[in-house]
Amino acid sequence: MPRQAITLEAGRGPGPSLSLGRVLVYAALIAAAVFFLVPLFVMAITSVKSMEDIRTGHLISWPRHFTLEAWSKAWDTACIGVNCVGMKGYFWNSVRMVVPAVVLSTLIGAMNGYVFSKWRFPGSETFFSLLLLGCFIPFQVILLPMSLTLGKLGIAQSVQGLILVHTVYGLPFTTLFFRNFYVTIPEEIIKAAKIDGAGFFRILRKIVLPVSAPIFVVSIIWQTTQIWNDFLFGVVFSGSGSQPVTVALNNLVNTSTGVKEYNVDMAAAIIAGLPTLLVYIISGKYFVRGLTAGAVKG
């Protein structure tokens, strides 16, 4: 049940008034907003400066000439290794990897969450805890054994390998989200359905799935962000035709010798981060709604 917000002037009457309390609240929020926005601002403004401006100015100095040269270079012609084709190809590689992995890990997580919350059996809680522990494994540890395994499965250095890796390591999280959400569905409804003779899939279809939209959004947003932004798996398990955009960005930004073109670097960084950024801007509201609906309770 959604709750009315508790305001700082509890009992003082309806509607917010411009009291000292509220001024302080807004001041604090704005200060925090500045703190959060500064790096993005630095990136954006650097990406539209010329190298001359960067050398002579400082972090947030206003550019003397606006130029989008760095952007077109980052997308189209920047040298990522020997091939000077910019980021665009790698962008597509990331998409090919992210979409299946997100879909798979979300669907499987949903099924798992359903079982863990509504179809418990002896040992299921233990298994859930063991699954949760999978959230804590540092990924450097699994690099070599995973390579061994992918090699044996014949999918090393391929998009399929990356999809497998991301799906497996996303399962603990998606399962956690769905399980916690489904726990909030009242037991009575399920019990009643079972008495009426409904089975596993019927309950899933008729009762559980219809209310799952918020948690699907949460899971999709979380997984998309994690997988799109991953670098370690992307660099180790990809082949030359499947390197994701984070690897390309790293190649661009971390060149060990030569002239650093900071404006191109920043433009490329924004390009690499744009999809996830957009996802958050567009669906942030649903994200919180999904969390509200119980992604993290219970």
Next chain:
Amino acid sequence: MSETRARKPLAGGLEGILPRLVLAPTFVAILVFVYGFIAWTAWISLTGSRLLPNYKFAGFAQYLTLFTREPRWWVAILNLFIFSSLFIAFCIALGLILAVLLDQRVRAEGFFRTIYLYPMALSFIVTGAAWKWILNPDLGLERLVRHLGFSNFTFRWLVDSKMAIYTVVLAAVWQSAGFVLALFLAGLRGIDDSIIKAAQVDGASLPRIYWRIIIPSLRPVFLSSVIILSHIAIKSFDLVIVLTRGGPGYATDMPATFMYAFAFNRGRLAFGAASAMVMFLAVMALIIPYLYSELKGTRNA
């Protein structure tokens, strides 16, 4: 809410095994890709592997070397504790405070919320460059503030051996606090009205209401936050690498970067594996009791 037991016995047809069947793929995956790999790493840590894995048993020599002859390891461990405790504490504090503030029927709540959340959307490869600049003594904040007139302002934490780790905390909190904010905001919104109204009728002051009623009912959110933040803290590899590369010297080294350097860059795979096992065991020692106490409690919720 009492736990319902499966009403049909195992032998009672498909319904009985269907839940198990559904979980089976995940079960196999976790068995192999998490626990199997941990076992593999444990085995390697007991060998003499250098560049690539070899499987000949060599005892606990690596662990001995790790703890008695490697000063850098102790720096890494200490850093993990400093970093994790500060990171988790600040993220929760900042997230909770901002959530409470945002909950005050603020205008443009969505706008603020988006601003606080967006850092989580970006990879550190992306923002690391920007933070490095901001914290750079010559090019960044120091230069800017001096430009504004405070010519004696210094901000050299990034390059100071003792203070560098705190810059890592700063950048990490910046990235993750927004997510904690979202969790707490959701938690706040989910609290039942009647209890609060009753307390207000009783004349309880606002701080008291928060302290006695609201924060305790956010306990599950604390759990989720700690889980996710711990996960991020342990994984913080990209962050350290991009911001400080473990420096100055190795003052900001962490077990994750330590393990990576020794296993992959220095051809001491078994040694790196040993450090990974120690890191993992230490984390387990902390997380398992916490998970146990929390999950046991919610079973009876």
Next chain:
Amino acid sequence: MKRLLIAVLLLGLLAFSATAGEVEVLHWWTSGGEAAAVGVLKQLLEKEGHTWVDFAVAGGGGDNAMTVLKSRAVAGNPPTAAQVKGPQIQLWGDEGVLTNLDDVAKAEKWDSLLPKVVADVMKYQSHYVAVPVNVHRINWMWVNPAVFKKAGANIPTTWAEFETAAKKIQAAGFIPVGWGGQPWQEATVFETIVAGEGGTAFYKQTMIDADPEALNSTTMVKVLETLRMVKNFADPGAPGRDWNLATAMVIKGEAAMQFMGDWAKGEFIAAGKKPNVDYVAAAAPGTAKQFLFNIDSFIMFKVKNAENVKAQKAMARLILQPEFQKVFNVNKGSIPVRMGMDPKLFDIPAQLSMKDFAASSKSGDLVPSMAHEMAVMPAIRGAIMDVVTNFINSDMSARDAAEQMANAVQAAM
């Protein structure tokens, strides 16, 4: 007529594809100049009908690339060639995954084209498993003569002279040393001092043999004290600074000198500076006769497909042939590893370097660089560098550091 043309084309294509193999190359030359240099090899290979599959992984001077390489080797499908240098080549040889290039070496007479010191690094158990690409000299000192003149100082030839000159420069309001506070840069200056103050024999004992007694000696204590003295002439903004930004300080006249390998030359050229007019490239103090080398090389893995084997051998052959040696090194700022090339193809600092390369090879002063992974196993190099960087960034005493260095090396063996 058209049909004949098509037939000929088809036949030509068939003939081409009959010899067309593929090489997959792992490297981290991702910046403009380097990428252009490697691009030359790609073109040469494609001219012979083979395909080049590029696999670039930047970051950490090869750190990421090495991780990827190891994981691919573990998975059982390494690339055709990978950018690996120094003693690491031996480690890969130990794993039994490298191919034998002796046939190409014999046909192209590599033994007579490469100094023995270099050839030995490329061989595993006396068989060629790798191809060297270029030679970098580490012990250079890049000087802005205008700054020296304004300060009334002389370009130093010993470390004692350095101290005198640095004090004068500092008094005149300039920064004596453009310093980049990253472990590999610190190690670069460190080993330059080891060579310059300790001499070639001491350098060999400490940086190549890693003899604990030599590492914990009074000479090493003296070297470390000199290192700290040099570091104290750097500006406070040095920690974490990239090498090319330190070079920029010298170019702009903010700093007087930088101790860096010959790739710094590229920065001066890009800024339009002329040698011996705007800048002077001199040997670091005390190291005039010594040549600390860093050689980039490609190791070649065992490849199954016969066509790809042909392509691989073609790549190995092309790398050491004069055309590639010339174009690559002119683009990258290093000197050819193939001896006997015409010096006039290169610029003045390179010519000086080539002369010193040959001379030091004869006199026994041609030594591999520890800082650039040419001298010792990565584990030992890591141990030494940890101590050096910790020493520089703390107030540890030189005596303690020398002792710790000896201990760390022994623990890492």
